[in-house]
Amino acid sequence: MLEKNYDAGLEVEMFEEWLEKGYFRAKVDWAKKAFSVVIPPPNITGVLHMGHALNNTVQDVIVRMKRMQGFEVLWQPGTDHAAIATEVKVIEKLAEDGLTKAEIGREAFLKRVWKWKEEYGGTIVRQLKRLGSSCDWERERFTMDEGLSEAVLEVFVRLYDEGKIYRGEKLINWCTHCRTTISDAEVVHKDAESVLYYLKYELVEGGGFISFATTRPETMFGDTAIAVNPEDERYKGLVGKMVKVPFGDRAIPIIADEHVEKDFGTGALKITPAHAPNDFEVGWRHGLPSINALNDDGTLNAFATPIPGTEPYEGLTLAAARERTVREMDERGWLIKSEKIQNSLGVHDRCGTVVEPLIKLQWFVRMKELAEPAIEAYKSGEVTFNREQYGKVYLHWLNNIKDWCISRQLWWGHRIPAYYCQSCRHTVVAREMPDICPKCRSERFLQDEDTLDTWFSSALWPFSTLGWPAKTEELDYFYPTNVLVTADEIIFFWVVRMVFSGYHFMGKKPFRDVIIHGKVLDEHGRKMSKSLGNGVEPLDMIAKYGADTLRLMLVFGNAIDSDIRFSEERLEPMRNFLNKVWNASRFLLMQFEEGGMGGKMPEQAENLAIEDKWILWRLNRAIAEVTEKIEVYELGLAVQEIIDFFWYEFCDWYVEMVKPRLYKNKDTAALWTLKYVLNSALKLLHPFAPFITETIFLKLNTERESIMIENWAAVVAEFDFEREAKDIEVVKEAIKAIRNVRAEKNVPLSKKVKIIAVCETEEKQAAFGRDFFDFLAGAEDVSFRQNSEGVADTAIPVVVQGVTLFLPLEDLVDLAAEKARLLKEQKRLESELARIDGKLANEGFVKKAPPQLIAEEREKREKFSGMLELVLGQLGRM
RNA sequence: GGGUGCAUAGCUCAGUUGGGAGAGCGCCUGCCUUACAAGCAGGAUGUCAGGGGUUCAAGUCCCUUUGCACCCACCA
Numbered sequence: 002m003l004e005k006n007y008d009a010g011l012e013v014e015m016f017e018e019w020l021e022k023g024y025f026r027a028k029v030d031w032a033k034k035a036f037s038v039v040i041p042p043p044n045i046t047g048v049l050h051m052g053h054a055l056n057n058t059v060q061d062v063i064v065r066m067k068r069m070q071g072f073e074v075l076w077q078p079g080t081d082h083a084a085i086a087t088e089v090k091v092i093e094k095l096a097e098d099g100l101t102k103a104e105i106g107r108e109a110f111l112k113r114v115w116k117w118k119e120e121y122g123g124t125i126v127r128q129l130k131r132l133g134s135s136c137d138w139e140r141e142r143f144t145m146d147e148g149l150s151e152a153v154l155e156v157f158v159r160l161y162d163e164g165k166i167y168r169g170e171k172l173i174n175w176c177t178h179c180r181t182t183i184s185d186a187e188v189v190h191k192d193a194e195s196v197l198y199y200l201k202y203e204l205v206e207g208g209g210f211i212s213f214a215t216t217r218p219e220t221m222f223g224d225t226a227i228a229v230n231p232e233d234e235r236y237k238g239l240v241g242k243m244v245k246v247p248f249g250d251r252a253i254p255i256i257a258d259e260h261v262e263k264d265f266g267t268g269a270l271k272i273t274p275a276h277a278p279n280d281f282e283v284g285w286r287h288g289l290p291s292i293n294a295l296n297d298d299g300t301l302n303a304f305a306t307p308i309p310g311t312e313p314y315e316g317l318t319l320a321a322a323r324e325r326t327v328r329e330m331d332e333r334g335w336l337i338k339s340e341k342i343q344n345s346l347g348v349h350d351r352c353g354t355v356v357e358p359l360i361k362l363q364w365f366v367r368m369k370e371l372a373e374p375a376i377e378a379y380k381s382g383e384v385t386f387n388r389e390q391y392g393k394v395y396l397h398w399l400n401n402i403k404d405w406c407i408s409r410q411l412w413w414g415h416r417i418p419a420y421y422c423q424s425c426r427h428t429v430v431a432r433e434m435p436d437i438c439p440k441c442r443s444e445r446f447l448q449d450e451d452t453l454d455t456w457f458s459s460a461l462w463p464f465s466t467l468g469w470p471a472k473t474e475e476l477d478y479f480y481p482t483n484v485l486v487t488a489d490e491i492i493f494f495w496v497v498r499m500v501f502s503g504y505h506f507m508g509k510k511p512f513r514d515v516i517i518h519g520k521v522l523d524e525h526g527r528k529m530s531k532s533l534g535n536g537v538e539p540l541d542m543i544a545k546y547g548a549d550t551l552r553l554m555l556v557f558g559n560a561i562d563s564d565i566r567f568s569e570e571r572l573e574p575m576r577n578f579l580n581k582v583w584n585a586s587r588f589l590l591m592q593f594e595e596g597g598m599g600g601k602m603p604e605q606a607e608n609l610a611i612e613d614k615w616i617l618w619r620l621n622r623a624i625a626e627v628t629e630k631i632e633v634y635e636l637g638l639a640v641q642e643i644i645d646f647f648w649y650e651f652c653d654w655y656v657e658m659v660k661p662r663l664y665k666n667k668d669t670a671a672l673w674t675l676k677y678v679l680n681s682a683l684k685l686l687h688p689f690a691p692f693i694t695e696t697i698f699l700k701l702n703t704e705r706e707s708i709m710i711e712n713w714a715a716v717v718a719e720f721d722f723e724r725e726a727k728d729i730e731v732v733k734e735a736i737k738a739i740r741n742v743r744a745e746k747n748v749p750l751s752k753k754v755k756i757i758a759v760c761e762t763e764e765k766q767a768a769f770g771r772d773f774f775d776f777l778a779g780a781e782d783v784s785f786r787q788n789s790e791g792v793a794d795t796a797i798p799v800v801v802q803g804v805t806l807f808l809p810l811e812d813l814v815d816l817a818a819e820k821a822r823l824l825k826e827q828k829r830l831e832s833e834l835a836r837i838d839g840k841l842a843n844e845g846f847v848k849k850a851p852p853q854l855i856a857e858e859r860e861k862r863e864k865f866s867g868m869l870e871l872v873l874g875q876l877g878r879m
Numbered sequence: 880g881g882g883u884g885c886a887u888a889g890c891u892c893a894g895u896u897g898g899g900a901g902a903g904c905g906c907c908u909g910c911c912u913u914a915c916a917a918g919c920a921g922g923a924u925g926u927c928a929g930g931g932g933u934u935c936a937a938g939u940c941c942c943u944u945u946g947c948a949c950c951c952a953c954c955a
Binding site for chain 2: 003005006032190197204213214215216217228252260261262265266270271272277278279280281342343344345358388390391393394397401489490493523524527542557558559560562563564566568570571573574575577578579580581584585586587588589590591592635637638641643645652653654656736740741743744745747749750751776833834836837840843844845847848849850851854857858861
């Protein structure tokens with residue numbers, strides 16, 4: 002017997018047992034079909050947030066169903082070393098002890114990071130387990146594991162040998178806060194209000210001026226030209242002339258370049274190749290020198306030459322320098338005016354610091370060629386997205402791809418395997434430090450100080466976790482994986498990079514389906530964030546409601562790709578549903594025990610009643626529907642169908658219908674059907690609510706081991722009881738109509754009523770003769786007549802398809818009211834018929850609509866006209 | 880500047896090959912019916928943002944207007 006309420010507190014123990022029994026374990030088994038998924042590895046700095054909860058619920062639902070369907074399922078778990086995020090955390094911790102990373106040195110620092118990882122890195126893994134994630138936890142990997150690091154080395158060396166990795170001086174994005182380069186994908190653009198300054202520089206000869214507009218006057222230390230559009234008549238005479246940069250007293254040329262827009266500002270543009278992407282291009286085209294006036298920490302360096310005779314600029318921050326340059330220009334009359342404009346600023350996605358474009362010597366991956374198979378993969382349908390729009394985003398990014406800056410000035414990460422000969426400066430890229438320089442025979446090498454972008458290693462995740470570069474059976478069996486579940490913001494960082502890495506190194510795509518799900522927002526539709534303090538801890542919700550409830554809430558009532566507004570109110574309906582499941586199960590268990598079956602049930606269906614056949618037929622539909630919806634990753638619709646079936650059909654109707662049979666004689670067919678349907682429904686629900694379904698399943702099937710290793714619910718061809726189902730639907734209509742009348746007349750269910758049913762066919766009689774009318778409609782008994790002759794005029798008529806039911810409620814009847822009710826019904830039926838007749842009379846419809854649909858319309862017409870006839874007949878009687 | 884998505888009941892949202900507008904919550908009425916009051920039964924509520932088009936048929940496809948959200952971007 003079950004307790005009165007489900008206790009979610011038992012979930013932890015249950016999970017431990019699943020682990021012990023090895024249900025999540027994946028092994029190569031060529032007799033079975035493989036199904037594999039790689040987890041988007043959470044950062045070791047992470048703690049479980051609602052986004053993770055959603056992401057992992059979706060994956061868990063899919064893999065749990067696949068496992069029950071008989072696939073050999075690998076859900077590959079693991080964590081990411083999260084280079085910047087982790088390094089920042091450890092630096093902060095160091096600061097608490099009054100230390101800096103420079104003070105303790107590289108080796109000691111890395112030791113501390115590893116220690117930090119041991120201490121905190123497993124937090125999120127424990128939390129994922131609490132959610133019920135059925136990963137093969139024995140295969141947990143970490144992006145800095147030995148094996149995965151070997152994969153990184155291999156990839157770097159191979160790409161270098163192929164000429165796809167190079168080192169070069171290019172304009173990169175520099176974060177002055179994190180003191181490292183970042184990739185384009187890590188720069189986010191924020192709208193900003195800036196000031197556009199109109200300045201002028203004096204011509205070297207002739208004493209004239211040229212004016213231009215800029216939002217960054219503080220970069221003028223790096224100006225190496227003034228550019229105008231070649232078509233611009235205003236400046237034609239000036240091109241080739243020199244102007245004086247007041248700061249440092251340099252002279253720079255006026256050049257013509259098509260990049261300059263005549264209509265913006267004054268039509269002239271200062272060119273600072275070292276500090277702006279466009280200017281870098283212009284400078285490159287014109288062979289201009291570039292002057293880097295910035296230190297790594299965002300202060301100016303010695304190239305920031307002041308106006309002769311003034312204090313140095315060196316050491317000033319950019320903000321301070323802007324203020325001072327503008328002031329000094331103004332004092333000399335070189336500031337014409339300033340105006341506010343809207344533009345956008347690139348900031349580092351991790352820390353929010355404004356990104357400075359700088360020229361630096363860095364490592365890059367040449368992307369153009371690598372991107373091609375990834376583009377083709379989407380175009381040919383080898384790799385799909387659950388929504389076309391995400392495919393477009395993916396394509397757009399790949400079509401406009403630029404080389405990927407992969408070196409980072411961090412210590413935590415995979416160190417770049419480039420070695421520089423200390424005597425001849427020759428570069429060797431190799432899996433390990435070379436013994437001897439191939440050029441000068443020197444034996445002294447220094448390894449590159451930089452590490453790789455975190456995403457460099459996660460790009461390899463689908464195959465590095467399976468043992469690559471070794472040739473493993475796992476790779477043969479589980480690669481490519483089947484589906485990747487993630488959020489849209491990760492498409493560029495990760496999805497794209499896994500795809501081209503997969504094609505390049507494995508010769509195959511890394512996965513077939515990419516499922517992009519929405520974000521979890523707070524109840525007002527805002528992002529959950531620490532600064533707003535509006536985050537909701539999944540673990541708190543799990544503690545209060547149980548993991549099953551949270552999981553259901555995250556997928557119910559939302560299309561998979563739309564954002565979810567989280568509110569505790571949304572958890573309650575799911576808790577209520579699970580409570581319903583629990584209590585229905587409790588009731589059934591009571592029946593089975595009282596039925597003296599002691600858990601032993603008949604193996605086969607025998608002597609099924611019409612309602613048994615109906616629910617089995619309806620179960621078939623539910624199984625087909627739920628399975629299909631999960632297959633196409635529409636989990637919300639799958640849950641909707643489970644609830645519709647279990648609650649509104651099985652509990653509200655079927656269980657009520659069979660109560661008389663249970664109470665009277667413990668009807669075996671009813672018991673069998675109840676158990677069969679409940680077991681099947683539990684299986685359908687299991688991927689979403691693994692804990693409660695396991696608990697109930699084991700109580701219900703004491704001889705079984707776990708619901709997890711049962712076969713997925715299957716559609717049974719023998720349950721093709723469509724005719725019975727139709728009759729039961731009419732019975733339901735009738736019962737609803739009777740309840741309706743009772744409610745209107747305020748007749749409680751406890752006041753029993755004799756019902757007279759006027760119907761022709763025996764099947765209808767069989768359906769309407771069931772004794773559940775007592776429970777469901779408060780009927781004392783149902784008697785049948787061929788026609789309505791002799792039925793008291795004071796009986797209330799209720800018309801459904803093929804049947805008129807009379808409720809003799811003499812003392813309550815109000816003839817006028819009943820007449821009005823029937824007239825209303827007549828009107829309704831007539832309008833339905835008019836609609837159908839309109840359709841059927843439409844030549845186009847009859848000619849072009851699918852025959853199936855036309856047949857349905859004809860059927861409806863027959864039904865409604867039959868009902869109308871009955872209503873009219875009754876009206877005539879009255 | 881370029882692109883994408885959203886607008887459906889009071890609220891939050893489903894509605895995926897175009898074929899009789901749905902759920903949850905809330906609201907109203909009545910029920911302590913021996914599985915469940917976290918429940919049961921009944922009820923009210925929609926110019927599916929506005930306009931145009933395609934089609935026998937449009938919440939669903941196309942165009943357009945308005946409002947909102949997001950993404951990309953080398954707008955000095």
